[in-house]
Amino acid sequence: MAETNRLVCLARRPEGRIAADDLVLTELPLAPLAEGEALVRNTWLSIDPSVRIRLAATTPKGYLPPLRPGDPLAGLALGEVVASRRPDFAVGELVSHTQGFRDYALLGADAAAIGGYGSPAVVRTGGLPAQWFLGPLGSAGLTAYAGLFGVLELRPADTVWISAAAGAVGSLAAQLAKLRGATVIGSAGGAAKTAFLRDELGITAVDYRAGSLTGSLTAAAPDGIDAYFDNVGGDHLAAALDVLNPGGRIALCGAVSAYDGAPAPAPADLFPIVAKQLRLQGFRAGSFLDLDEPMRAEIGDHLAAGRLVHRETVFEGLHRAPAALVAMLSGATVGKTLCHLP
Ligand SMILES: NC(=O)c1ccc[n+]([C@@H]2O[C@H](COP(=O)([O-])OP(=O)(O)OC[C@H]3O[C@@H](n4cnc5c(N)ncnc54)[C@H](OP(=O)(O)O)[C@@H]3O)[C@@H](O)[C@H]2O)c1
Known part of the structure; x- marks a missing residue:
């Protein structure tokens, strides 16, 4: 059994945007396995904006x-059980849990979920790539599915705008909405990402870095927008209040523009919410665990039939996890960002 564990720890609080050297790789002795614990060698780490x-x-x-x-960072992860003193995890099984950003996870009965999601569980891949259970068949899939169908109650007649649409959650939400018959507008930063949205996902693309967001959205959806899946907050949320049709709905999934040191400008005028009788609802995927099974069935079918494009940006080795987090937050990755531990 391994005697030491390498963990990605917080070296100092980032000032402004995170830099890779705000994090440090620390090696610590591994405690012997106690009754009720399992030792898991991590193989895939999910790189999520919320870590920031x-x-x-x-x-x-x-x-x-x-x-x-x-302190060590925490995050969703997958790994193989290498030693076990708990009856529910056998050596060799694949387990999902929340002790990412390290080589080994020590999973006791008290191993935590994050926001109600990620309690340690055995994953049966059925021959599918394991890392999909951190992406389209895992947290990203459930978040997209819950936001569209649990919160926005999306209908085929809707025109829906999805922000950060080239990312893990956004690219799934955009494609699921389109597959259910809705008209989809996706926004992302820069020409390469908008080309990905247009050419590979087949949706109307808006580059939020090119000119006025409200202007671009109005041009993309002359009849207005019925629903907005908000991954960004700040100026994107303000634009949504401008362009939504009366009775429009907003699913507040995240506010990534505010995570990485930059205070996100809040919408200056909230009166459109009253005037247009908009409905805004924040949500966390962990409150929609009942949708996990239908989500896996629907997304699994689309993946198997080749109807759903799934992109990954993979960083190799634990030492690359800080760079992966920096790259994802700065918009340098496409699709699901992962760190693979060989
Ligand atoms: N509610 C929940 O349960 C839940 C669960 C998972 C994730 N989330 C939220 O869902 C959102 C997306 O997460 P993800 O894992 O799929 O990440 P992601 O979209 O794969 O990566 C983050 C993306 O955010 C965009 N971004 C960063 N700063 C921005 C800014 N100032 N303005 C506009 N876009 C910016 C970047 O794309 P561009 O290159 O296009 O700028 C970047 O690629 C996040 O807000 C996250 O917190 C919520």
Whole structure:
């Protein structure tokens, strides 16, 4: 059994945008396995924007507490059980859990979920690539599915706007909405990503970095927008209040523009919510676990039939996890961002 564990820890709180050296790889002795624990060698780490939230000095009430310098990062991960003293995990099984950003996870009965999602569980891949269970068949899939169908109650007649549409959640939401018959507009930053949205996902693409977002959305949807899947917050949310039709719905999934040190400008005028009788609802995927099974059935069918494009950006080796987080937050990755531990 391994005697030491390498963990990605917070070296210092980022000032402004995160830099890779705000994080540090630390080697610590591995405690012997106690009764009720399993040792898991991590093979895939999910690189999620929300990891950045806990690196700030404070986190919003109701969210996870901030990490302190020296603390290891946490995140969704997959790994293989290499030793077990708990009856539910056998050696050799693939397990999903929330002790990412390290070589080994020690899973006791108290191993935590993140926001209600990610309690340790055996994953049966059925021959599919394991990492899909962190992406389209995992948290990203459930988030997209819950936002569209649990919150927005999307209908085929809807025109829906999805922001950060070239990312993990956004690219799934955009394609699921299109496959259900809705008219889809996706926004992303830069020409390469908008080409991906247009040419590979087959949706109307808006480059939020090129001119006025409200202007581009109005041009893309002359009859207005019925539903908005918000991954970005700030100026994107303000534009949604401008362009949504009366009775429009907003699913507040995330606010990535505010995570990485830049205060996101809030919408200056909330009156359109009243005037147009808009419905805004924040949600966390962990509150929609009942949709996990239908999500896997629907997305699994689309993947098997080749109807759904799934892109990954993979960084090799634990030492690359800090660079993966920096790249994903700066918009340098496409699709699901992962770190693979060989
Ligand atoms: N509610 C939940 O349960 C839940 C669960 C998972 C994820 N989420 C949220 O879902 C959102 C997407 O997560 P993900 O894992 O799929 O990440 P992702 O979209 O794969 O990666 C983040 C993307 O955010 C975009 N971005 C960064 N800064 C931006 C800014 N200032 N303005 C506009 N876009 C910006 C970048 O794309 P561009 O290159 O296009 O700028 C980047 O690629 C996040 O807000 C995340 O917190 C919520």
